[in-house]
Amino acid sequence: MGIKRLVGGGFVCAAAVIAACFGGAPSLSTGSQLVLQSSSTSYDFGIVPVGMTATTSIPFLISSQGSNDDDTITDIYENCGDFDLVLNPSPVGYQVAACDVAMAFAGTGTGSACIPGSYSFDATFTPASGFPSSCTVHVDYAPTLGGSGASILITLDGTGMAAANSLSLNPPSGSSLTFGDIPIGQTSDGQQITVTNNGTSGLDVTGIVSGPYQVVGLGGASYPLETLAAGASAMYEIRCQSATLGPQPGALNFTAPSTPAVTIDLACNGVAPTPISVSPLPATFASTLVGRAPGDVTVTITNGTGGVATTLAVALTQTLGEVSIVGTNPNGQGLAVGGTATVKLHYAAATEHPMGPLATLTINGQAVAVNGEALVGTLGVSPGTTVDFGPVCVGATATELVHLYASDSGKVNITSVTPPVAPFTATATSGLLQGSHANELMLTAGVTPTAAGDLTGKLVVHTDLVMANPEIDLMAKALPAGISPTPDTIHFGQSRVSTTTTTKEVIISNCGTAPITFTSSRIEGPSAAEFALVSVLPMTAVAQRASTTLLVVMTAQSNGPKIAQLILETNAGPVVVSLDGNAFGADDGSSGDDETYYSCSAGGGAGLGGAFGVLLLALRRRRVRA
Numbered sequence: 134m135g136i137k138r139l140v141g142g143g144f145v146c147a148a149a150v151i152a153a154c155f156g157g158a159p160s161l162s163t164g165s166q167l168v169l170q171s172s173s174t175s176y177d178f179g180i181v182p183v184g185m186t187a188t189t190s191i192p193f194l195i196s197s198q199g200s201n202d203d204d205t206i207t208d209i210y211e212n213c214g215d216f217d218l219v220l221n222p223s224p225v226g227y228q229v230a231a232c233d234v235a236m237a238f239a240g241t242g243t244g245s246a247c248i249p250g251s252y253s254f255d256a257t258f259t260p261a262s263g264f265p266s267s268c269t270v271h272v273d274y275a276p277t278l279g280g281s282g283a284s285i286l287i288t289l290d291g292t293g294m295a296a297a298n299s300l301s302l303n304p305p306s307g308s309s310l311t312f313g314d315i316p317i318g319q320t321s322d323g324q325q326i327t328v329t330n331n332g333t334s335g336l337d338v339t340g341i342v343s344g345p346y347q348v349v350g351l352g353g354a355s356y357p358l359e360t361l362a363a364g365a366s367a368m369y370e371i372r373c374q375s376a377t378l379g380p381q382p383g384a385l386n387f388t389a390p391s392t393p394a395v396t397i398d399l400a401c402n403g404v405a406p407t408p409i410s411v412s413p414l415p416a417t418f419a420s421t422l423v424g425r426a427p428g429d430v431t432v433t434i435t436n437g438t439g440g441v442a443t444t445l446a447v448a449l450t451q452t453l454g455e456v457s458i459v460g461t462n463p464n465g466q467g468l469a470v471g472g473t474a475t476v477k478l479h480y481a482a483a484t485e486h487p488m489g490p491l492a493t494l495t496i497n498g499q500a501v502a503v504n505g506e507a508l509v510g511t512l513g514v515s516p517g518t519t520v521d522f523g524p525v526c527v528g529a530t531a532t533e534l535v536h537l538y539a540s541d542s543g544k545v546n547i548t549s550v551t552p553p554v555a556p557f558t559a560t561a562t563s564g565l566l567q568g569s570h571a572n573e574l575m576l577t578a579g580v581t582p583t584a585a586g587d588l589t590g591k592l593v594v595h596t597d598l599v600m601a602n603p604e605i606d607l608m609a610k611a612l613p614a615g616i617s618p619t620p621d622t623i624h625f626g627q628s629r630v631s632t633t634t635t636t637k638e639v640i641i642s643n644c645g646t647a648p649i650t651f652t653s654s655r656i657e658g659p660s661a662a663e664f665a666l667v668s669v670l671p672m673t674a675v676a677q678r679a680s681t682t683l684l685v686v687m688t689a690q691s692n693g694p695k696i697a698q699l700i701l702e703t704n705a706g707p708v709v710v711s712l713d714g715n716a717f718g719a720d721d722g723s724s725g726d727d728e729t730y731y732s733c734s735a736g737g738g739a740g741l742g743g744a745f746g747v748l749l750l751a752l753r754r755r756r757v758r759a
Contacts, residue, residue, distance in 0.1 A: 169204050169229055169274050170626050171195055171285050172635055178258040178291035183299065183331065186259040188219075193287060195229055195272055196251040196627050203230045205277045206252060213268030214511055214540030215570070216289050219255040227252050228277055250627065260293025262570040263333065265536065267291075267515030288517045293570075295363075298392040299331040300338065303542075304488040304506070311490045312401035313415045313502030315375035319406075322413040323370035324488070324504065325351065326397060328387050329571070330361035336389040340369070344383020346399050347372045364571070373401035402500065408440025409468075409497050416494065418480045418505035422543045424599035425482060427505070429459065432476045434496055436468045443468050447476060448495045455481045456492040456503055482507035485542075508568060512547075512596055512603045513540030522580050522609040524619040526644035529678045532579040535559075535605065537594065539566040546597040547574055556581050557590035557607045582611030612644045616703060618710045625687040625695070625714030636667060636684040639710050641675070641701065648674035649703045656712070658697035663689050664712050666699060689716030 172194035181187045195206065209224045211217075229252055260266060268289040275282035304310065304326060312321045330336050340357040342348050350356045354367035361367060371385060383399035412433050421427035436443060447464040449456065456478055463474040480491065488506035495501070515536040522531040539545040545566040552559040558579045566572060582588060590607035610619055619640045628634050643649050651670040668683040675681050689695055699710040 169195055169197060169272070169285060170624065171272065171287055174286065175288040175290070176256065178289070180292050180294045181258055181260050183260050183263060183293045183295050186257050187291070189256045192253040192255050194251050194253045195285070197229055203228070203277045204274045205229070207273045207275055207282060209254060209270065209272050211268050211270045211289070212511060213266070213289070213513060215258060215260050215266045215291065215293070216268040217257045217259070218270065219257065224252055224254065229274070230277070256289055258289065258291040260291060262331065263293045263295030264538065264570050264573060265290070265292045265515050266513060266540070266570065267517045267536070269517040269519055286519050288519070290516065295331055295333045297332050297334050298336060298389060300336070300387055300389060300392055300395045301329045301331050302387070302395045302397055303327045303329070304397060306395035306397065308487050308489055309398035309400060310371065310488070311415065311502040311504065312373040312399075313493065314402045314404045314500040315373050315414055316406045317375050317378065317403050319375055320347070321373040321375075321401060321415065322417070323372045324415070324417060325368055325370050326385070327366050327368050328361070328395065329366040330363055332392070333363050335360060335362050336392060338367070338387050338389045340385065340387050342383065342385045344399055345374045345376045345381050345401075346383045346385070347374055348385060371399065373399070375401060375403040378403045378405065404499060407499070408437035409443065409499070410435045410437060411496055411499060411501055415502035415504050416478060418491070420488070420506040420508065421480070421482050422510040422599060423482055423485055423507050427480055427482065430478045432478065432494060432501060434463065434468065434474045434476070436470055436472050438471050440470055442470060443497065445474060446497050450493045450495065452490050452492050453484065453486065455483055457481070478503060480505050485509050508543030509541035510539065510543030510545050510598050511541040512545050512594060512598065513538045513570065514603070514605060518603065519606045519608065520578050522607070524610045524612050524617065524640055524642045524680065525580060525582055526612050526642060526678045527582045527585055527614070530579055530581045531609065532577055535576050535578050537562070537566065537574045537576070538570045538572070539568050540570060542568040544568050547594060548597065549595045550576060551593040551595065553590035553592045553607055556583055556588065557592070559592045578605070578607060580607065580609045582609065585611045585613040612642050614644050616645060616649060616705055616708050617642050618708055622711040622713065623685055625712070628687060628689055628714055628716050629718040630689050630691060630716050633686050633688045634714070636686055638682055638684060639699070640680050640682050641708060642680040643675045643677055645677060645705055648676050649705050650674045651701060651703050653702045655700050656697050657700060658712070660695035660697045663687055663695055664697045664699070670701075685712065687712070687714045689714065692716055692719045
């Protein structure tokens with residue numbers, strides 16, 4: 134069986150060599166490993182003004198960690214309202230291979246390069262409110278030649294800084310409300326709008342309406358003048374009082390000192406009175422979430438006593454294609470004097486849509502505006518959908534405050550929380566989250582390890598969202614008694630010669646019975662000179678069940694694998710952290726270990742011979758080891 138695998142591997146490698154010499158991209162070693170890494174697993178945008186967009190100053194770089202890796206990215210995504218990703222080119226199907234493996238088969242002659250060696254992308258943060266926000270980015274990948282997939286999780290954080298004076302409208306400023314045909318002398322049914330003070334100080338808000346429209350405050354709100362505290366909202370109802378034939382445009386705007394005005398356009402059309410009356414005018418669906426149908430709206434048609442028997446002509450003109458007539462359509466039905474008929478309308482809310490026109494229902498020439506709103510409902514979680522407690526001593530307790538908020542415009546109702554199994558815990562919470570991060574609910578997650586090892590758990594937040602109930606993954610590394618480094622091995626992955634890598638963290642945890650002090654540090658091993666501890670050792674003792682974080686970098690001076698050990702001397706004994714990495718670029722080949730670089734000649738013969746020599750040598754070595 135082993136010989137067959139070697140022979141099969143030989144044909145794969147030979148095919149790779151041939152493809153490389155004739156311009157094709159090779160498929161790499163079947164010994165693929167799931168060890169992709171990100172240049173950073175977190176980024177904090179800091180404080181950003183609401184409505185402004187900040188971009189990561191350093192792109193996230195997804196690269197291979199080991200010298201035999203060949204993986205393909207299957208997706209990179211997030212699901213957070215305030216954050217977005219800049220993915221160019223598309224990451225789906227993007228191959229990330231270790232440079233030294235690629236060059237072992239593709240050669241390092243003129244024009245050769247990684248195939249490809251890495252993928253980079255940026256993230257942006259555009260806060261909608263003055264609250265902290267968090268987002269988990271998922272980088273999904275799998276071995277190029279088949280196998281189980283894995284994910285890299287990257288946490289994005291940021292805090293919005295609200296302007297001192299800022300107003301917003303729902304429906305959004307610049308949109309319109311349509312009332313349809315309103316018989317002269319009649320008043321339409323009301324439509325609602327909400328004005329919100331998004332600033333950090335109170336505002337005296339003045340409303341001004343033009344055209345034949347009536348505005349009244351709801352729930353205690355006053356019109357035209359309302360004083361709104363920071364973060365407060367006021368709701369109003371608008372009606373069209375038709376006075377003349379034809380279009381009757383109008384506008385409603387709200388102003389406050391030192392604050393840009395917000396405006397919504399109004400439209401209704403005056404028509405001659407008729408014995409055929411329609412109610413409601415307009416027909417308005419209740420606000421809903423995308424993917425969920427609100428309650429249907431029934432339009433009632435009445436043939437007044439002053440009329441004559443008539444035949445109904447009913448037609449529905451779509452705006453989005455998401456409204457339909459359900460049940461019996463009375464089109465063509467005779468309607469006697471004093472008789473009534475109904476039209477039931479259904480809204481399949483499939484796309485995001487602010488409160489406004491969805492369709493027009495025409496009944497015997499009278500246009501009935503059909504309005505509705507479908508908002509995106511998304512649960513935002515800070516510090517992300519994965520809570521990593523990091524290293525925790527057995528018997529100690531670590532806690533993390535979890536913030537829940539509606540990261541998109543739709544409201545999210547939190548009904549309950551299913552706590553995780555021991556040793557993890559989570560407090561219960563419930564309540565309504567207003568859209569666009571207008572408020573928060575909080576719970577406390579915790580862990581109290583009873584035995585050493587890697588711990589995982591899950592808590593479930595139950596909501597009224599259309600999708601499955603959001604889950605928050607919990608992670609911790611339970612440490613035994615004594616002094617422990619986390620991680621105990623730091624992988625720097627691929628790095629160009631003479632370039633200093635980004636810093637890598639190692640957390641030294643004191644799970645002993647007394648405080649510890651550091652006395653000295655050193656780096657030993659074959660590549661000791663190419664690694665450096667860039668942190669100053671703590672001058673004070675690290676208390677029992679406390680920890681300290683140190684930073685290490687690698688600056689390679691030559692091609693090839695790098696191995697060393699960081700040794701930290703303490704009053705309780707040494708702490709050893711293994712270090713490794715791989716460097717490329719000392720020659721013009723732009724790839725790893727010198728012994729793995731072989732070039733294809735222009736004619737192909739010499740290069741092929743050298744590459745096959747490497748292949749035969751590799752097979753011989755495997756037989757000896759076997």
